[in-house]
Amino acid sequence: MLPFARVTIIGLGLIGSSVARAVRATMPTVRVTGYDGDADVRARADALDFLDDIADTAGVAVIDADLVILCVPVGAMGAVGAEIAADLPADAIVSDVGSSKETILNALTAALPGATIIPAHPVAGTENSGPEAGFATLFNGRWCIVTPPEGADPTAVERVIAFWKRLGANVETMDAKHHDLVLAVTSHLPHLIAYTIVGTASDMEEVTRSEVIKFSAGGFRDFTRIAASDPTMWRDVFLSNKDAVLEMLQRFSEDLTALQRAIRWGDGDQLFDLFTRTRAIRRSIIEQGQDDAAPDFGRSH
Numbered sequence: 403m404l405p406f407a408r409v410t411i412i413g414l415g416l417i418g419s420s421v422a423r424a425v426r427a428t429m430p431t432v433r434v435t436g437y438d439g440d441a442d443v444r445a446r447a448d449a450l451d452f453l454d455d456i457a458d459t460a461g462v463a464v465i466d467a468d469l470v471i472l473c474v475p476v477g478a479m480g481a482v483g484a485e486i487a488a489d490l491p492a493d494a495i496v497s498d499v500g501s502s503k504e505t506i507l508n509a510l511t512a513a514l515p516g517a518t519i520i521p522a523h524p525v526a527g528t529e530n531s532g533p534e535a536g537f538a539t540l541f542n543g544r545w546c547i548v549t550p551p552e553g554a555d556p557t558a559v560e561r562v563i564a565f566w567k568r569l570g571a572n573v574e575t576m577d578a579k580h581h582d583l584v585l586a587v588t589s590h591l592p593h594l595i596a597y598t599i600v601g602t603a604s605d606m607e608e609v610t611r612s613e614v615i616k617f618s619a620g621g622f623r624d625f626t627r628i629a630a631s632d633p634t635m636w637r638d639v640f641l642s643n644k645d646a647v648l649e650m651l652q653r654f655s656e657d658l659t660a661l662q663r664a665i666r667w668g669d670g671d672q673l674f675d676l677f678t679r680t681r682a683i684r685r686s687i688i689e690q691g692q693d694d695a696a697p698d699f700g701r702s703h
């Protein structure tokens with residue numbers, strides 16, 4: 403039995419269009435309706451033909467949905483919640499895919515009093531945006547973290563879990579605060595570091611900059627991929643997960659200072675010990691099949 407019959411997706415970019423494509427691929431009888439605030443994105447999504455219906459307003463899009471998934475930047479979630487409030491069916495479940503969770507839960511709870519809100523975060527994506535960037539297999543074998551609020555209806559939680567499993571994801575549940583702390587170190591801080599290092603390189607002299615491009619075959623190239631991620635999305639992630647990111651950044655700068663000292667004083671043992679530990683972490687990620695090169699992740703899309 404399918405967990406939902408009529409799914410509405412608000413925000414038709416990388417993640418929204420991937421969810422729509424994945425629903426079509428894995429649950430072809432489910433009707434998928436879409437809406438995006440940008441008329442040009444709506445027209446492009448229409449031409450790409452991954453939806454059954456496109457609505458002209460967010461309200462019309464949700465009118466008979468049983469699952470509504472908000473796939474807009476984190477900072478826009480509350481406003482979209484307010485836009486759909488009057489038309490949301492009483493028995494519909496509202497979910498989202500935002501990269502931080504506590505702020506979204508607060509914004510949606512305020513905008514949609516009494517609604518069933520079961521947030522989720524597929525930990526899968528790329529540096530690309532827009533409806534053209536999405537693909538049906540994005541969630542295959544990736545984690546999706548569901549963060550039910552306290553006292554959430556267990557049946558609603560189970561239906562959202564079943565939905566993501568159908569899309570190919572492995573699902574774990576945790577509370578929003580814990581999610582935000584974990585993701586601050588595993589995703590948000592790495593993006594901040596990538597933005598910084600690429601920014602630092604681009605601030606260098608013109609001549610050096612061309613050498614940076616020319617010799618960027620190694621680690622720097624990986625950083626430039628991450629640093630090409632969507633500016634609106636990541637601005638919102640850092641502002642919404644401020645406390646956890648600042649906490650992790652503080653720890654990171656202390657560790658960086660310790661490394662700086664080890665280099666200055668020629669403490670090779672300290673460097674060697676750290677690099678040995680980090681190599682083991684990489685190897686255990688690969689053993690668990692969670693590395694970038696895993697089949698189906700589709701980074702090349």
Ligand SMILES: NC(=O)C1=CN([C@@H]2O[C@H](COP(=O)(O)OP(=O)(O)OC[C@H]3O[C@@H](n4cnc5c(N)ncnc54)[C@H](O)[C@@H]3O)[C@@H](O)[C@H]2O)C=CC1
Pocket residue numbers: 412413414415416417418437438439440443473474475476478481482499500501502523524525526527528529530531532533632635639
């Ligand atoms: N990009 C990634 O790798 C991942 C992103 N996420 C989360 O998914 C969400 C969407 O991200 P992407 O799909 O990458 O972004 P995107 O930029 O590709 O798509 C976002 C879409 O939302 C629309 N939008 C913005 N404000 C709106 C509003 N008020 N009403 C209606 N539509 C509106 C935009 O026009 C755009 O088409 C974000 O919350 C992000 O944190 C989650 C996992 C991975």
Ligand SMILES: O=C(O)C(=O)Cc1ccc(O)cc1
Pocket residue numbers: 500501524525526527528529589628
């Ligand atoms: O492209 C990458 O390396 C990513 O890390 C994609 C990504 C971005 C944001 C998320 O919340 C989850 C995954």
